[in-house]
Amino acid sequence: MAKASSKAKTNTESYLRMYTQMVRIRTFEDNANQLYLNAKMPGLTHMYSGQEAVAVGICEALTDADKITSTHRGHGHCVAKGADYKAMFCELLGKEEGYCRGKGGSMHIADQSHGNLGANAIVGGSMGIATGSALRAKLQGSDDVTVCFFGDGATAQGLLYEVMNMAALWNLPVIYACENNGYSEYTKTEEIAAGSITARAEAFGIEAFKVDGQDVLAVNTLSQELVARARKGEGPFFIELETYRYHGHHVGDINREYYRSKDEEKDWRGNRDPIVRFRAHMVSEGIASEAELDALNAGIEQDASAAVAYALDAKYPDISEVDMHVYAA
């Protein structure tokens, strides 16, 4: 289906970049989780670990001019769209040098410079924003594309159906990316979603695709094709990505056997991990050696440790900022 466009990514540099970005997400999350467990992070956060191939496969098909909207489980999207560790950790810790000067935190992290319009703590809350960004692109004759990330749980929100209807009527350059990680908070998706998820988009005449969200190449190949078509005015599109979240709904959701088994978690981690799979593929294809990838991992871990240390020492915003930015000048 997408042989021609996939060629662009079949080179060492782009494979290494996708691998690097996935490891950067996993490493970021491991550090964020540790900050929570050590009671060094205010509030709580939602781990993206396990879903890395989704964010990276899609965002590697985008440019900085393309936009995304993210979710409460948004660190992965933020890293994949190009964000910097230091400003991200600073934001998670409520520090002045955070992307949002500490005012947003984990659930509202945004990085406008790379086209990330922000995470959103209302499930499904950004579907209108993504669609509006696409309408703006069309009205202004710009060829950028907007990707709306949301989870399977958000398919239960009516807003999705309102905006997909308008996106289809107006041929907007938006891609609805449904990350189906199997759980709507603490409930199995099959208990909250009747029928087929892709059929929801197809009902509006939107081309819908289902892809293995643990296979970064499959995700990237499909994304490149759809982004290119959306730029030409053939949008909108819908992708359902089958994936899995390794942690609970949030970092404090530790005892979760009442809704999913440890065996199931073990199976996904052991047999379908997106990083392990892609790493094996790269080694077998001779793109990188185990030693080279180990060195790459170690470098990322060092970056993360340095960024965490930096953020822990960084300044909090001055208290005079509390009523700053309520209104734009």
Next chain:
Amino acid sequence: MREITLSQAVNEAIAEEMRRDPTVFLLGEDVAEAGTPFKVLSGLVEEFGTERIIDTPISEPGFTGIAVGAAMTGSRPIVDLMFGDFIFLIMDQLCNQAAKTHYMSGGKLSVPMVLRTNLGATRRSAAQHSQSLHALVAHIPGLKIAMPSSAYEAKGLMKTAIRDNNPVVIFEDKLMYQDKAPVPEEEYLIPFGVANIKREGRDITLIATSSMVQVAEKAAEILAAEGIEAEVIDPRTIVPLDEATLLESVKRTSRAIVIDEGHQSYGITAEIASRLNEKAFYHLDAPVLRMGAMDVPIPFSPVLEDLTVPTPQTVAANARKLCAGEMIHAA
């Protein structure tokens, strides 16, 4: 000076701003060829086309969310919400998304959008098409709230709203669309947060918003015939609020009634009265009185509906009592 209707004033303001700024567009239900049920937007689609005057499905949260996203990325959308009552449908997009984006992003993102909608009872439209719900959104930091009281204000405030870099909600009184007022031919803007003293007086201050400005002015005429000189002030925007002008007046007159068409409890009248009590207490000769809509859903039957909103007679009666030093127990 020429006189035009409030409806024409809104239409002119939007047309002028759309000519001036190509990033301005408008979307909502039946806004293009239909020009809205109140015909406020008639003719705009002929000039600007369906690309900039966009008919939407009946999906209020959807098109409001779309406006938020367009505003965050470089457009200046105007959302047309057919009835103010539908604000309940769009609360998440307006209050959780639009209002908070600038703050949550540490000032990096902004949402320059206008939501134009309406308020006002006595149109015999019953409980779901007659509410005045501006207090709900005035409660949310990050939103600005404009309440034009005539065609002149409607035009000047709309132009300012479209140029503002924040989400602005404009409530027009749906009973005033055909009311005419002098409106200059030449361009003007009305700044936010600047109250307008509509009538000067020394005995009592009547602070009134939107539809209630006319009510207060008529009450002032009744009172003048009895020798009571009422000052009438229209704040024009309730967020931001020109507190200084209100305080200055009340310190002079020593009495005040705040009149607004929203429900009286927990409403605009309560907020303004409270500020006057906090900041002008030692200048007051009487408690500041609130007059809002009765705390009932707006009834359909005309004989019942007319009882729910302040009238020139009820305002004058209360003013008379305050000036005579009588205690009034708010309903």
